[in-house]
Structures are given as C-alpha cells and as structure tokens.
Amino acid sequence: MTWTWFHRLGSPPYVYALAARLTPWFAWPAALLIVSGLYGGLVLAPPDYQQGDGFRIIYVHAPSAWMSLMVYTIMALAAAIGLIWRIKVAHAVAASCAPIGASFTFAALVTGALWGEPMWGTYWEWDPRLTSELILLFLYLGYMGLRAAVEDTQRADRASAVLAVVGVVNVPIIHYSVTWWNSLHQAPSVMRLGKPQMPASMLLPLLLMLLGFTLFFGAVLLVRLRGEVLDRERSASWVRQALHV
Amino acid sequence: MRTFLDMGGYAAYVWPAYVVTLAIVVLNIVWARRALSRSRAEALRRQGVRGEGA
Numbered sequence: 071m072t073w074t075w076f077h078r079l080g081s082p083p084y085v086y087a088l089a090a091r092l093t094p095w096f097a098w099p100a101a102l103l104i105v106s107g108l109y110g111g112l113v114l115a116p117p118d119y120q121q122g123d124g125f126r127i128i129y130v131h132a133p134s135a136w137m138s139l140m141v142y143t144i145m146a147l148a149a150a151i152g153l154i155w156r157i158k159v160a161h162a163v164a165a166s167c168a169p170i171g172a173s174f175t176f177a178a179l180v181t182g183a184l185w186g187e188p189m190w191g192t193y194w195e196w197d198p199r200l201t202s203e204l205i206l207l208f209l210y211l212g213y214m215g216l217r218a219a220v221e222d223t224q225r226a227d228r229a230s231a232v233l234a235v236v237g238v239v240n241v242p243i244i245h246y247s248v249t250w251w252n253s254l255h256q257a258p259s260v261m262r263l264g265k266p267q268m269p270a271s272m273l274l275p276l277l278l279m280l281l282g283f284t285l286f287f288g289a290v291l292l293v294r295l296r297g298e299v300l301d302r303e304r305s306a307s308w309v310r311q312a313l314h315v
Numbered sequence: 316m317r318t319f320l321d322m323g324g325y326a327a328y329v330w331p332a333y334v335v336t337l338a339i340v341v342l343n344i345v346w347a348r349r350a351l352s353r354s355r356a357e358a359l360r361r362q363g364v365r366g367e368g369a
Contacts (some may be wrong), residue, residue, distance in 0.1 A: 085360055104340070112333075113319075123323035131335035177339040183331040188328050286340065293347040297354035305363040313359055 080157045083308040086299045089292040097288035104157040110275030127185040129275055134178040138206055139241055141171030141287060142201035146238035149231035158302050159272035161227035164234055170287060179203060190254050199255040200248040202240060209237040223302055290304030
C-alpha cells in the first residue's frame with residue numbers, strides 16, 4: 071500500500087479542491103436523513119409510555135449532544151496532529167470544528183433544559199452531566215476566543231491546539247458522568263453494550279438523525295476548511311488558480 | 316393536525332427544542348458560507364496586491 075494519498079491530505083491545494091468536490095456528497099445525504107428522521111421522530115414514532123410526546127425532544131437533543139462530543143474529539147485529534155507533525159491542514163481542520171461544535175453544544179444545553187423542565191421539574195441543575203456539558207461549551211468558546219486574540223495564524227494554531235488537546239479530558243467525563251455519579255440525567259439508551267432500550271419505531275428515526283447530523287457536520291466542516299486553508303495560504307501561487315483569477 | 320401541534324400537552328417544550336436546533340443547523344450553513352466568502356475575498360485581495368507589486 072502506498073501512502074501518497076495520506077501525504078496529499080497535508081497539501082493545501084489538494085485539500086482545498088477535494089473539500090469542494092466532497093461537500094455535496096455530505097450535504098445531500100445529510101438533508102435526506104434529517105428530513106426523514108424528523109418525519110419519523112415527530113410523526114411515525116409512538117408516544118413514550120411515561121413521557122408521552124415530550125420524549126420527542128430526544129430527536130434533536132441526542133444528535134446535538136452527540137455532535138458536541140464528536141466534534142470536540144475530532145478537533146482535539148486534528149489539533150494534536152497539527153502540533154506533532156506541524157501540518158497546516160490539520161490546524162485548519164481544528165479551527166473549522168470549533169464554531170460548529172460550540173453551536174451544537176449550545177443546542178444540546180437548550181434542548182436539554184426544555185426537556186428537563188417538564189420531566190425533572192427544572193430547566194437547570196448543577197448536575198455532573200449538565201455541568202460538564204456547560205464546561206464543554208466554555209472550552210469551545212475559550213478556544214475560539216484564544217484564536218481571535220492571537221493575530222498571527224501560526225501562533226494562534228499552536229496556542230489553541232494546546233487548549234483543545236488539554237480540554238479533551240472533559241469528553242470522557244461527560245460521557246461517563248451519568249454512570250460515575252448520581253445524575254438526574256438518564257443513562258445512555260443507544261450507545262450502550264447490548265440491545266438499545268427502545269423499540270425500532272423510536273430508535274430508527276434517532277439513528278437517522280444521528281447519522282444525518284454527522285454528515286451535516288462533514289459538509290459544514292468542508293466548507294469552513296476551504297476558508298481556513300485559504301487564510302493560511304493567502305499569498306501562495308496555487309490560490310490564484312484555485313480562485314480563478 | 317391540532318393534536319399533532321399540541322404534542323400531548325408538551326408543545327411548549329417540544330417545538331422550541333426543534334426550532335432552536337433547526338435554527339442552529341441553518342445558521343451553521345449561513346456562517347460557514349459567510350466565513351468562506353470572507354476568506355476568499357481576503358485571499359483575492361492579497362493576490363491582487365501581490366500582482367500589482369510584481
């Protein structure tokens with residue numbers, strides 16, 4: 071097996087062109103999956119025997135929460151690769167992740183509050199799961215703030231990468247918070263060993279939404295990545311050609 | 316339709332949750348496109364400046 075494809079992923083002009091080509095392959099399936107997931111979740115799935123129709127918040131809450139963790143993990147991985155091998159494109163990936171992850175962390179917190187009020191009787195509680203998720207939002211915002219504060223892109227890349235890598239300890243804390251501590255939040259019902267604790271008519275729309283959001287992240291990441299690559303390559307000669315000047 | 320919108324009495328929680336999440340989805344598209352065109356404009360400007368100087 072040759073490693074040329076891997077090396078090419080470190081080449082800005084190659085990645086810039088590849089990202090543009092790949093975007094629709096993520097965007098359209100994402101749209102299809104999200105629309106069918108919404109229909110399945112809001113219309114086809116039966117009401118929950120305890121929570122009635124209130125449980126339908128799961129179809130937007132769980133995918134948002136999944137995004138908050140997945141995007142952070144990818145951001146930290148990309149940042150680590152950028153730090154270790156000094157790959158510009160990896161830093162560009164990390165920088166592209168942050169605003170996406172931050173926005174979905176916000177969505178997870180808001181939809182969680184809207185679910186908590188009718189089921190637990192409170193919008194917010196300083197509970198391990200909720201608090202660690204809020205810290206995740208602050209990590210994203212801290213990462214973005216740090217980047218914005220450092221003028222030089224290369225220095226911003228390195229400084230923010232350290233923050234991203236250190237902050238990744240929070241990801242397993244969030245995931246296992248419901249098992250390690252007494253939490254108001256329920257234990258995982260999909261990402262667990264053995265059978266998910268849901269009938270197929272409830273589970274399938276959730277899986278569609280999870281996959282749809284993941285592909286959506288891919289599409290948005292690819293668009294942002296092109297911008298981040300351009301920011302790092304402004305005066306390179308390939309940019310002129312790529313922008314059809 | 317009425318019963319659907321009512322969401323078994325949970326309408327005040329279910330619909331705002333969906334609205335917020337879908338708004339975040341749409342905003343992500345808008346923000347990403349805006350960021351790309353900003354970077355593109357900046358790169359074009361740099362390339363233009365370089366071209367004139369050469």
